[in-house]
Amino acid sequence: MKSRERVARAINHDYPDRPPISHAILPSAILKHGQALQDILKDVHEDFGWDFLPDVKPENYPPYYRKGRGYDGFGTLWESSADGEYGMPVELPLADWANYATYRWPDFKVKPTTARIYSGHMAGRNDDYYARGAWIQYFEALQQLCGFENLLADIAGGEPMAFRLLDDMLQFNLKLLDKWLAYDYQGLHFADDWGTQQGLIISPEMWRTYFKPAYKAMFDKVIAAGVDVHFHSDGMIIEIIPDLIDLGVKVINCQSNIMGNETIGKRFGDRLCFRTDLDRQKVLTFGTPADVKAHIHALFHALGSEKGGVIACGEVGSDTPIDNIKAMYETFMTFRF
Numbered sequence: 482m483k484s485r486e487r488v489a490r491a492i493n494h495d496y497p498d499r500p501p502i503s504h505a506i507l508p509s510a511i512l513k514h515g516q517a518l519q520d521i522l523k524d525v526h527e528d529f530g531w532d533f534l535p536d537v538k539p540e541n542y543p544p545y546y547r548k549g550r551g552y553d554g555f556g557t558l559w560e561s562s563a564d565g566e567y568g569m570p571v572e573l574p575l576a577d578w579a580n581y582a583t584y585r586w587p588d589f590k591v592k593p594t595t596a597r598i599y600s601g602h603m604a605g606r607n608d609d610y611y612a613r614g615a616w617i618q619y620f621e622a623l624q625q626l627c628g629f630e631n632l633l634a635d636i637a638g639g640e641p642m643a644f645r646l647l648d649d650m651l652q653f654n655l656k657l658l659d660k661w662l663a664y665d666y667q668g669l670h671f672a673d674d675w676g677t678q679q680g681l682i683i684s685p686e687m688w689r690t691y692f693k694p695a696y697k698a699m700f701d702k703v704i705a706a707g708v709d710v711h712f713h714s715d716g717m718i719i720e721i722i723p724d725l726i727d728l729g730v731k732v733i734n735c736q737s738n739i740m741g742n743e744t745i746g747k748r749f750g751d752r753l754c755f756r757t758d759l760d761r762q763k764v765l766t767f768g769t770p771a772d773v774k775a776h777i778h779a780l781f782h783a784l785g786s787e788k789g790g791v792i793a794c795g796e797v798g799s800d801t802p803i804d805n806i807k808a809m810y811e812t813f814m815t816f817r818f
Contacts, residue, residue: 484528488611489667491789492709492731492754500781500793501528501611502813503756504600508546509565509799510806511536517803525810528792530603530610537598539564546598554587557625565799575627578642586653591660604664613668613711615661619695620673623650633683636691651695658702668709668732671699676716678739685720696728704729711756719745726752732792734758742783755784759795759809766800770808777812787818 482490482498490497504527511518526532544551544559545568552558561568575581593604593614602614623632623646635643661669675682700710712725713734725733726749734756737745745755757780759765764776777793785791793813797806 483608484526484610485606485608485612485667488528488792491785491792494751494754494788494790496787497789499817500785500789500791500813502526502810503529503792503794504531505794505796506599507565507567507796507798508537508539508542508598509563510797510801512539512565513799514803514806518797518806521803521807521810525814527601528611529601529613530607531597531601533603533610534594534597534601537596541596542598544568553625554589555622555626556584556587570625573626573628575646576631578627578640581642581645586649589657589660591657591663593664602670604666606665611668612666613670614664614666615658615669615671617654617657617661617669617671617699618673619650619654619671619699620675620692622654623647626650636687647691647695651698654699655702658699662703662706662708666708668711669703670711670713671696672713674713674715675721676714676718676736678717680717681720682716685724688721689724693724693728696725700728700730713756715758722749722753732756734794737780737784738762742780746783746785750784750786750790754790754792756792756794757781757784761796761798761801765795765805765809766798766802768805770804773805773808774812777809777816781816781818785818 484501487497488501491501502525542564544553546561546565548561548564550558550560556574557570558572559568560571574584594602603610604612604614627646632643681688703710709731710729711732712730715736717739718735719740730753732754736758737755738760759780760776764772781791795809
């Protein structure tokens with residue numbers, strides 16, 4: 482079975498020959514493990530176009546992956562401790578609402594990627610990969626402009642400038658989506674971390690009031706174009722998963738481990754496809770290769786079935802032992818329901 486068909490069947494619960502594989506490899510892991518990692522990956526058939534792209538060179542890393550400080554296109558200053566390690570915003574253009582009067586929104590050019598960083602994103606019609614593009618942020622992009630505490634406190638306090646920012650960011654993203662949808666993609670990817678280890682960052686009611694309508698506007702545009710919605714969120718987000726399903730999310734990349742794999746699978750397994758997030762807090766980092774293999778088998782059986790519903794994925798960082806990386810990919814390639 483070719484990759485394009487395999488992924489579509491997994492997403493739509495239509496009996497793929499095996500779970501498709503999606504890489505999630507931090508550039509810090511590539512820099513640390515070098516050839517040992519490349520030797521593992523050359524024997525892995527990835528289904529989203531990774532093999533068609535070269536790695537981004539360190540000198541071309543975006544500011545949030547480059548050692549030192551650098552500004553992104555929004556004017557946010559990032560600082561990273563090392564090349565390939567995700568950094569932190571340290572200077573925000575709208576930390577003071579008075580700056581909004583002179584702030585100018587960027588006009589990003591969008592084009593299919595020509596080098597891979599973290600995962601493969603290929604456009605076009607090709608049986609050898611499922612074409613997935615974009616990495617659209619809304620909640621996190623808002624934070625990176627005005628600050629996490631400022632944003633939530635000012636929404637709760639009814640600050641007019643906060644609501645202006647919410648609307649302006651939505652309009653910016655809708656225009657950005659038009660640019661992505663001009664290319665031939667089967668799926669577009671959205672990413673916002675909404676959970677802590679214990680629960681949502683805000684109440685479900687607040688999320689539904691202030692953020693769900695924005696996601697609906699964005700997702701509706703993608704779905705109307707006949708494109709699948711992929712969504713990533715870390716943390717305990719079980720309270721809003723039904724909302725994401727209602728909004729049309731087809732593929733979710735979430736930390737099912739902290740929400741209970743069996744619980745998530747039983748409640749949502751027939752309505753979602755899970756791009757799996759292996760337990761990188763314990764198993765991938767501190768477990769043995771045997772632990773990794775057992776974890777994958779238990780996770781896949783909890784979330785999916787022979788009908789599909791699983792995309793095999795585990796984030797590889799610089800702290801992931803090479804033997805565990807090898808065990809993960811060997812299991813991905815050989816697993817069958």
